[in-house]
Amino acid sequence: MQTQILLVEDDVEAARHILQGLRESGYSAELCSDGREGLLRATAGRYDLLIVDRMLPHLDGLSIVAILRQKGDRTPVLMLSALGTVSDRVDGLRAGGDDYLIKPFAFVELLARVEALLRRHAVEGAAPSALRVGDLELNVLARRVMRAGREIALTAKEFQLLEFLMRRAGQVVTRTMLLEAVWNLHFDPQTNLIDVHMSRLRAAVDRGFDCPLLHTVRGAGYMVREREVAPAGVDLGAATG
């Protein structure tokens, strides 16, 4: 069955484009432009993911999430907001949102986070300590990385980066997601910070192997994947080694 997403957003014009993008990416998406109606439809419980804008007519996004969580509804929620300061984000996550995206955002960023939330929800409770993609193995407990039986030496941050990517093998991971997850930083670096770290990681993991595993997804971010096949909706750029 197709994944069901409910978008609660009062900016209908913007929402229409997002809806279209989600559908092109293979999701079944519906729109609701009123807060109270959004809560009613979300409680009906047939959605896999909610994308909720923070400022809505009749009932704001924070209240919707808070009410859902109070009822024990654990459907993943991605909050959207034009309020972009640090405390706004904290408020959004504290209310029960699983992720927080500030407008305006790139569609690929939204898509990557939607995918991450859906997968996380699917594998909740089962976080394997040994990860494997192709001939690359990562043991979380032993903090060891092996490729084709050969040990790869990584710094602590490189290990964290690789672990984050391998847990999401086959998914696009954006630079912002990496900065948030590995460094716990919620800001936009003005330089190509993450790219430099990734090229170091790639040099360690892929150099000397025929089949690259770390891929750059043009205009979006990175992906760890065995075969070079793009998921729906994103371009796979030429992997640079």
Next chain:
Amino acid sequence: MPHRHLHYSTNRLAAIYVGLCALCVGGLLWVGFLFTARALEREVDLVIATELDALKDDYDEGGLQRLVDTLNRRTDSWGRNGAVYLLVDSGNHKIAGNLSGWPGDQRLLNGWIEFDIVARGSGREQDSYHPVRAEIYNLDHYRLLVGTDVSERRQIAARLRDTTLWGIALAALLSAAIGWWYSRRVAARVRVVAQTCEKIISDDLTQRLPQAGSHDEFDQLAAAVNHMLDRIEQQTTAVRATFNSAAHDLRSPLHRMRVRLESAFRRPGIDPTARAALDAAVDDLERVQRTLATLLQIAQADSPAALAGEEPVDLAELGQELGELYDPEARERGLELTVQTRGPANVSGNRQLLAQLLANLLENAIKYVPAGGHIGLTVEGDTRLASLTVSDNGPGIPQHAREPVLQPFQRWEDSASRESSGSGLGLSLVAAVVRMHRGRLALSDNDPGLVVRCEFPLAQKAAA
């Protein structure tokens, strides 16, 4: 440093007041003393002059014999207390009187003299010296001396002088004490006002100065300052509200614009020229969005509620992390980035904003320092302060441009290199974050290069 205290105007005022007061009281007492002493002397002179006149009359009327009789009578117990007489002939031989010999200058014919007489002690009593004031008068071949033992009066005068001096000292001491107390009291109230103002400006613009309710000058001052603070608060609130709503209102159309552009971008079969144009438009949009976000962040950092969600942050740890984050990029650009931390530097604040501050400083250095240069990040914590210093050996910022670069949209370099630089908000965000954390920011010369030093108060130890 005793002089330092004179710099405070209340102390100076009190010192002047005390000095004047002591001078007035002292002068008054001294003048009183002088008049009294003078009056005592004149009384003596008057008595002597009167008696001398009477003796002259005796001589004029009854000749030498009558004068001698009068003098002999007077030197008996009938005479006035402490009276001294002496009548001598032209050979200075005593004719009558109670002095053994002519005192002082033997030839003096007329006028006033002062001398000491010795009263011979009888039995075990010791000899005693007595000051005498006397007038001399020449009668034909004789000379007459009439005087008074003034020792008692002199003693009274001396006692009076001592009393006066004590009085002056006491008055000076008392006024000094009052002045000290008064100036302390005034200075303390002024200090309270100044400290409260300082606190209000740096911490919370919604606070106000307390008023004692006594309607004195200090209450009036507090009322005036509070009124001023009301105005400032109103204005900043209005400006912030306008700015916030403007920024938020801009976000929705920007969002719509971006979504539309990307939607067009995804359309299959779009031609490469249009694709490039869309790409460039999205890039521009991103830049606008970033500037807006930074402006909002600056505005938020300056708002009273900025530090509402304070948490403990170890600057040393944060410095290490950010150093690690930027190290590969610095190396990529041929720069050496070293991080040094000394001691824990726990401050209370917002980790994200402090990280942003560090990131801005490091990005700035990476952007401006030419290849082969060095960037140093030092975090130090002592008992009072945590300091964070980013230094480089790049081009630096000339002295006159250091203050302006902290203002939004100010860059010091010539316009030629503007194209490549950022929004011009980096350092003003740094300044705002420092302000928000009640810290101090200083830009200085590294000879060559720039040193940016941020100091923060240490986090208060949680009460056990």
